[in-house]
Amino acid sequence: MRTFLSLxxxxxxxxxxxxxxxxxxxxALITPLLPLAEPDVTDTANRFKPPFSEGALLGTDHLGRDLxxxxxxxxxxxxxxxxxxxLIAATVGATIGIIAGFYGGRTDNVIMRGVDMLMAFxxxxxxxxxxxxxxxxxxxxxxxxxxxxxxxxxxNIRGVTVSIAHKEFVDAARLAGMSNARIILFEILPNVLPVxxxxxxxxxxxxxxxxxxxxxxxxxxxxxxxxLGSMLGEARxxxxxxPHTSIVPGAMILVIxxxxxxxxxxxxxxxxxxxxxxxxxxxxxxxAVDRAxxxxxxxxxLLAVQQLQTQFHVKDRVYxxxxxxxxxxxxxxxxxxIGESGSGKSVTALSIMGLVASPPxxxxxxxxxxxxxxxxxxxxxxxxxLRGDRVAYIFQDPLSTLHPLYxxxxxxxxxxxxHHRVAxxxxxxRAIELxxxxxxxxxxxxxxxxxxxxxxxxxxxxxxxxxxxxxxxxIIADEPTTALDVxxxxxxxxxxxxxxxERGLAIIFITHDFGVVAQLCDRVAVMYAGRIVEEGxxxxxxxxxxxxxxxxxxxxxxxxxxxxxxxxxxxxxxPVVDKLPAGCAFAERCIKTRDACRGGEIAxxxxxARAVRCIDPDVALAETVA
Amino acid sequence: xxxxxLKRLLSAIPVLLGITVIVFAIMALIxxxxxxxxxxxxxxxxxxxxxxRDLGLDKPLVAQYFIWLGNMLQGDxxxxxxxxxxxxxxxxxxFGATLILxxxxxxxxxxxxxxxxxxxxxxxxxxxxxxxxFVVLLGISIPSFFxxxxxxxxxxxxxxxxxxxGMWPIYGARDLGALISHLTMPALALAVVATGVIAxxxxxxxxxxxxxxxxxxxxxxxVPERRVIWRHALRAAMVSIIPVLGxxxxxxxSGAVYVEIVFQWPGVxxxxxxxxxxxxxxLVQGGVVFVAAxxxxxxxxxxxxxxxxxxxxxx
Ligand code: SF4
Numbered sequence: 053m054r055t056f057l058s059l060x061x062x063x064x065x066x067x068x069x070x071x072x073x074x075x076x077x078x079x080a081l082i083t084p085l086l087p088l089a090e091p092d093v094t095d096t097a098n099r100f101k102p103p104f105s106e107g108a109l110l111g112t113d114h115l116g117r118d119l120x121x122x123x124x125x126x127x128x129x130x131x132x133x134x135x136x137x138x139l140i141a142a143t144v145g146a147t148i149g150i151i152a153g154f155y156g157g158r159t160d161n162v163i164m165r166g167v168d169m170l171m172a173f174x175x176x177x178x179x180x181x182x183x184x185x186x187x188x189x190x191x192x193x194x195x196x197x198x199x200x201x202x203x204x205x206x207x208n209i210r211g212v213t214v215s216i217a218h219k220e221f222v223d224a225a226r227l228a229g230m231s232n233a234r235i236i237l238f239e240i241l242p243n244v245l246p247v248x249x250x251x252x253x254x255x256x257x258x259x260x261x262x263x264x265x266x267x268x269x270x271x272x273x274x275x276x277x278x279x280l281g282s283m284l285g286e287a288r289x290x291x292x293x294x295p296h297t298s299i300v301p302g303a304m305i306l307v308i309x310x311x312x313x314x315x316x317x318x319x320x321x322x323x324x325x326x327x328x329x330x331x332x333x334x335x336x337x338x339x340a341v342d343r344a345x346x347x348x349x350x351x352x353x354l355l356a357v358q359q360l361q362t363q364f365h366v367k368d369r370v371y372x373x374x375x376x377x378x379x380x381x382x383x384x385x386x387x388x389x390i391g392e393s394g395s396g397k398s399v400t401a402l403s404i405m406g407l408v409a410s411p412p413x414x415x416x417x418x419x420x421x422x423x424x425x426x427x428x429x430x431x432x433x434x435x436x437x438l439r440g441d442r443v444a445y446i447f448q449d450p451l452s453t454l455h456p457l458y459x460x461x462x463x464x465x466x467x468x469x470x471h472h473r474v475a476x477x478x479x480x481x482r483a484i485e486l487x488x489x490x491x492x493x494x495x496x497x498x499x500x501x502x503x504x505x506x507x508x509x510x511x512x513x514x515x516x517x518x519x520x521x522x523x524x525x526x527i528i529a530d531e532p533t534t535a536l537d538v539x540x541x542x543x544x545x546x547x548x549x550x551x552x553x554e555r556g557l558a559i560i561f562i563t564h565d566f567g568v569v570a571q572l573c574d575r576v577a578v579m580y581a582g583r584i585v586e587e588g589x590x591x592x593x594x595x596x597x598x599x600x601x602x603x604x605x606x607x608x609x610x611x612x613x614x615x616x617x618x619x620x621x622x623x624x625x626x627p628v629v630d631k632l633p634a635g636c637a638f639a640e641r642c643i644k645t646r647d648a649c650r651g652g653e654i655a656x657x658x659x660x661a662r663a664v665r666c667i668d669p670d671v672a673l674a675e676t677v678a
Numbered sequence: 679x680x681x682x683x684l685k686r687l688l689s690a691i692p693v694l695l696g697i698t699v700i701v702f703a704i705m706a707l708i709x710x711x712x713x714x715x716x717x718x719x720x721x722x723x724x725x726x727x728x729x730x731r732d733l734g735l736d737k738p739l740v741a742q743y744f745i746w747l748g749n750m751l752q753g754d755x756x757x758x759x760x761x762x763x764x765x766x767x768x769x770x771x772x773f774g775a776t777l778i779l780x781x782x783x784x785x786x787x788x789x790x791x792x793x794x795x796x797x798x799x800x801x802x803x804x805x806x807x808x809x810x811x812f813v814v815l816l817g818i819s820i821p822s823f824f825x826x827x828x829x830x831x832x833x834x835x836x837x838x839x840x841x842x843x844g845m846w847p848i849y850g851a852r853d854l855g856a857l858i859s860h861l862t863m864p865a866l867a868l869a870v871v872a873t874g875v876i877a878x879x880x881x882x883x884x885x886x887x888x889x890x891x892x893x894x895x896x897x898x899x900x901v902p903e904r905r906v907i908w909r910h911a912l913r914a915a916m917v918s919i920i921p922v923l924g925x926x927x928x929x930x931x932s933g934a935v936y937v938e939i940v941f942q943w944p945g946v947x948x949x950x951x952x953x954x955x956x957x958x959x960x961l962v963q964g965g966v967v968f969v970a971a972x973x974x975x976x977x978x979x980x981x982x983x984x985x986x987x988x989x990x991x992x993x
Contacts, residue, residue: 169696174932174973177950177966178700184954184962185707261821265936268823269951284824288940292842295831302824310819317815334802334888337903407898409889432903440900447898452891457913457988467899502989518899 066318073311076304080128089118091125092276100294113283113297114290122278123300129279131308133194134260140198141259142252145205150244152206153213154236164210170203179262183271190263190279193272197262205251212247216240246323253319257312264305280305335409337436339402341429343417349424353380354558355404355443355526361417362396362403372632373399375582376418378656379560381526386552386559388573388590390566390605396582397562401528403428404560405439422526441471444519446529450511454503460487460514461499467521486517490547509540516547526558527551533568545571566606570594578602581637588662598662598669601638636666644668682985686978697970698750702743705963720759720958732756755964760956765964768949773968775845776945778857779938780931782865787872787930788923792912794873795880795919799888800907810877817874822933826867826940833863843942864941868934872926879922883915890914917988924980928973 079086095116103111103119110119152163170178182196216222217240225235266272267281278286280301287297339362347358362374374396381387389397402408404420405427420427422443427435447453455463464483468474474482480499487495490513503511512532519527529548533541549572552559561573569576569590577587578599586599597603633639635650642649648667656665659673713726713735730736733756734745749756755765798810834842840863846852847860887893888911896910897903935947942948946965953961985991 165696169693169700172693172697172974172977173700173970174928176929176932176935177969180932180935180950180954181701181704181962181966184950184957184959184966185704187957188955257819264821265823268821268936269939271951271954281821284821284827288827291827291830292835298824298827302821302827305824306820309821310815313815313819334799334885335894337897337906405898407894409894436900436902438900439898445895445898447891447895449891453895455892455896455910455914456990457917466896466901470900470902504990518895521899 063318063321065314066321069311069314069318072307073315076127076308076311077131079124080131083124083128086124088121088124091117091121091278093117100290100297103296103300110300111296113287114294119297119300122283123280123304126278126280126283126301127304127308129190129273129277130260130264130281130305133190133263133279134256137194137198137201137259137263138252138256140194141201141255142205142248144198145202146209146244146248148202148206149209149211150213150236150240153210154217154232154240156214156217160210163206167203167206170200171207173200175200176262176265179266180271183266188271188274190267190273190277193263193266196266197259200262201255201259204255205248208251209244209248212244213240216243250319250323253312253316257309257316260312261305261309333411335411335413338406338432339408339410340414341406342414343428345417346426346428347419349419349421349426351380352424353421354382354423355560356380356421357400357404357418358421359418360400360403360415360420362399362408362413362415364412365414366412372582373413374403375632377579377582377584379577379584381558381560383525383558384552384556385575386549386561386573388561388563388569388576389579390563390569390576391579392564392605395579397564397579398530399582400579401445401530401560401562404528405443405445406435407439407445437471440467440519440524441522442524443526443528444522444524446512446515446519446527446532448531449535450515451503451508454511454514456503459500459502460506464499464514464518464521467518471522482521483517486520487514489520490514490517492517508536509543512536512540512544513547516544516551520551523555524557526560528560528562530562531564534563534565541568548572566594578605581632583637583665584656584663585638585665586663587656592662596671598664598671598673599638599666600642600644600670603670679985683978683982686981690974690978693974694971697974698747698967699743701963701967701970702746705959706739708959717759717959725759728757750964750967755968756960758953758958758961760953760958760961765961768961769946769965769968772944772946772949773972775943776931776934776938776947776969778845778861779864779868779943779945780927780934782861783868783872783934783937784923784927784930786865786869787876787926790869791873791876791926792880792919794877796884796907796912796915798877798881799884799911802885811881814874814877817870818878820870821936822867822871823936823940825870826864826937829863829867830940843940845944864937864943867940868930868937871933872930875929876919876922876926880915880919883918884911886918887911887914913987917984920980920984920987924977927976927980931969931973931976 095112098112098116099114101112101116103109105111110123113119113122148163148167152160178200179193179196182199183192186192186195222235222239225239230238263272264279264281264284267279268285270282270285273279273282275282275286283301284298284305287294287301291298343361350358357377357379360374360377361372364371364373377396377400379387379389379400389400391397399408399413403415406415408415415428418428422438427438454460461480461483464486465476465479468479468482469476484495484499487498492498492510492513498506503514506514512535515532527548532548533544536544545568548559551557559572561568563569573590575588576590576593577584578593578601579585580601586593586597586602593602594606597606633650635652636642636645636654639645639649646668654665654667656663657673662673664673713729714721717725717729732749734742737745753766755769757763758765758768761768794810794814798807801807830842833839841847841860845857845860847856850856892914893906893911896906901910932947934943934945935951937943938945938948939951946969950962950965952958953965
């Protein structure tokens with residue numbers, strides 16, 4: 053409750069709404085005590101006095117009645133009626149909803165059918181029909197507005213009740229021999245009450261608007277009694293000659309409803325946990341960059357990642373997902389990046405083309421050089437023209453990574469047309485060609501299929517075809533075979549390997565599976581807690597791992613083809629990357645840990661083609677260099 | 679496709695029957711002798727006798743319902759005693775005006791609502807987002823009748839851009855230009871609330887979609903950002919926006935009542951309010967059933983549109 057209130061208070065607009073609304077409600081409550089003119093006493097000699105005239109702060113209406121007094125009394129009435137309507141709708145609706153949800157079966161069916169029928173009506177029309185039957189009058193308008201809102205509550209509350217009705221504490225109450233009525237009152241009701249309150253807070257504004265509307269039409273409060281709606285309705289005849297008589301009540305309705313909406317939004321935001329974590333932000337077209345200095349270019353690799361640092365900023369916490377990674381690939385080469393989930397391997401891969409979701413991702417240091425040109429912080433258009441053209445991605449689960457509502461053809465054609473001005477027919481021919489090249493049977497007809505019509509393996513082939521669309525020089529494959537079964541996995545791997553040979557592609561292959569690395573990669577980098585702990589030729593590392601972590605990683609995954617395996621065999625968990633320990637990040641789980649390991653930064657020691665970040669490697673690197 | 683449409687049409691029959699039952703039940707609430715109550719101030723002995731004959735009001739309720747339903751199926755909605763003409767004639771004449779007003783408002787609110795939602799989501803927390811969010815909040819808080827009155831004051835009386843009210847000029851040609859100048863203000867006033875609701879939902883639908891993996895794929899392909907937003911994301915978000923459009927169509931159609939009163943638009947809504955005040959019950963009954971039935975049909979069209987847009991829906 054405390055956190056809820058402080059969250060609410062943090063929302064400044066909601067706070068203002070609450071304050072203004074409280075003032076209005078307070079004024080309405082104390083209206084009878086205020087020294088106001090009688091609201092219903094007519095004084096035709098003083099008709100239409102303008103605002104700020106003597107004795108009438110807001111002027112007078114067409115019958116010479118004091119507008120301020122009528123406004124406050126009208127506000128009082130409108131608030132009372134709106135609140136009453138909300139209360140009635142909530143009570144009746146919740147009762148119906150709870151009964152339907154609790155008893156289920158036939159009862160539920162019949163009730164919900166009825167509710168659906170009511171919801172098939174255009175809303176205000178139903179209210180009009182009810183008023184037509186009962187006759188005009190404020191009480192009847194209130195009943196009508198409440199009645200048309202009942203289905204809304206019934207449906208909402210039923211949903212919540214259904215989810216509660218089968219929880220253990222309800223079953224326990226049943227076993228204890230509690231009657232249904234008692235279960236509903238003491239077990240169900242307290243749990244659905246918050247939902248009822250939220251639903252009320254979001255609808256009460258509507259109800260005030262609707263009762264005001266009916267009164268405006270002359271179907272609600274009858275003269276001389278007036279709520280805000282009927283004041284507006286009566287003033288309409290003099291709208292052009294004396295607009296202030298219309299503006300005063302209309303503005304009041306606007307203020308009340310707006311404050312209620314502001315407050316209601318604030319309440320909803322404070323209660324919705326998804327908004328708390330900021331998870332509902334949308335990722336920007338390219339990852340945000342905030343780096344102090346740019347490492348100088350060195351060498352002339354095709355693609356070189358230098359000292360890359362990527363962080364996630366969530367509220368006031370900083371997760372160092374990638375903490376200074378160096379990588380290079382050359383044409384025709386395949387580099388594997390291996391590690392557990394959370395090791396930063398995917399974030400490294402996505403950082404290269406600025407595809408890390410941002411917010412919360414921020415690239416805070418390093419450089420990514422493609423043919424010498426730094427891509428980090430490059431203008432969006434530069435990034436875009438390289439993405440999918442020179443550097444292409446293949447992602448993990450192609451069911452969620454392909455657009456569900458476009459045909460394969462459309463998506464392939466788009467990939468081509470994003471970088472080349474070619475006619476659609478030409479692009480389509482290319483699409484079919486691509487599908488054939490990744491060995492999809494019946495490419496001619498498949499091209500018009502939707503992703504959900506394909507098997508997982510076929511979809512991943514489409515993912516690869518899409519990556520090949522513009523003959524890229526680098527392909528970054530982020531666990532492309534993880535979601536697939538073993539045979540399909542092997543097929544996809546050999547397909548990638550063929551492509552590498554035939555087209556001289558450079559491949560960066562992200563995986564957690566040493567079997568895959570063994571089959572495909574020339575070199576491999578092992579990542580742990582956002583950093584590379586060992587790097588070198590695949591063969592050398594496979595025969596003699598130097599870092600204790602690499603050895604353990606290999607021990608859990610003996611060979612290709614055992615399906616999806618996690619790295620359970622290593623005891624303990626990787627460190628949380630928002631508080632990395634000083635020194636070796638693996639120290640908690642290593643069997644050789646000693647004091648020096650935690651002493652401070654351990655450098656990645658280079659020796660020939662291999663490198664390791666450990667003060668006591670399992671093998672001395674110098675020996676293994678052939 | 680044709681099969682799907684047929685299926686949806688068949689499934690509408692119970693809903694339509696339900697609507698007639700509800701309207702009939704509401705009208706059965708009227709206390710006292712039904713004929714006299716229905717006729718109200720028109721309860722002359724001849725009228726009472728004619729009504730009893732037409733509706734079988736001396737028979738049991740169930741029989742009355744079926745007589746009423748049977749008559750309606752033959753296009754006979756009864757006689758309006760206040761207007762002294764068949765209800766159906768009055769309805770058909772009025773419905774055109776409402777359809778023009780509500781239809782225009784619906785197009786406006788769909789267009790502006792979705793656009794505002796998309797821009798808002800694409801510029802989340804930016805200036806455009808904040809501005810749109812505030813305007814939208816204002817829009818959903820202002821009663822359409824008050825907004826209409828303020829528009830009359832500003833744009834008709836002060837600026838003289840548009841005529842104050844009505845659908846056609848009293849003198850002069852009834853051409854498209856005249857219609858548009860009369861239609862602009864009421865259609866806008868009617869569209870504002872729905873625009874706000876649609877904008878809010880579109881914004882959250884877009885935010886939801888923009889976090890999906892296939893958006894990242896589109897960006898990884900090098901698709902220009904504008905296309906990512908307006909094609910990839912919007913297309914996927916439409917799947918959850920379209921049902922909202924269907925619901926808002928109901929609000930626009932029935933909210934037309936207020937706007938028709940403020941702008942003296944010769945539509946069904948104004949007719950209904952007049953009929954209620956004059957206790958011309960048969961006209962109310964017929965009008966409500968007619969408009970509700972149109973709305974049900976419109977919602978079928980929405981479902982069909984949805985199935986065209988989403989290949990995953992089995993047709
Ligand atoms: S540095 Fe120490 S703790 Fe870390 S891996 Fe090497 S031996 Fe183990």
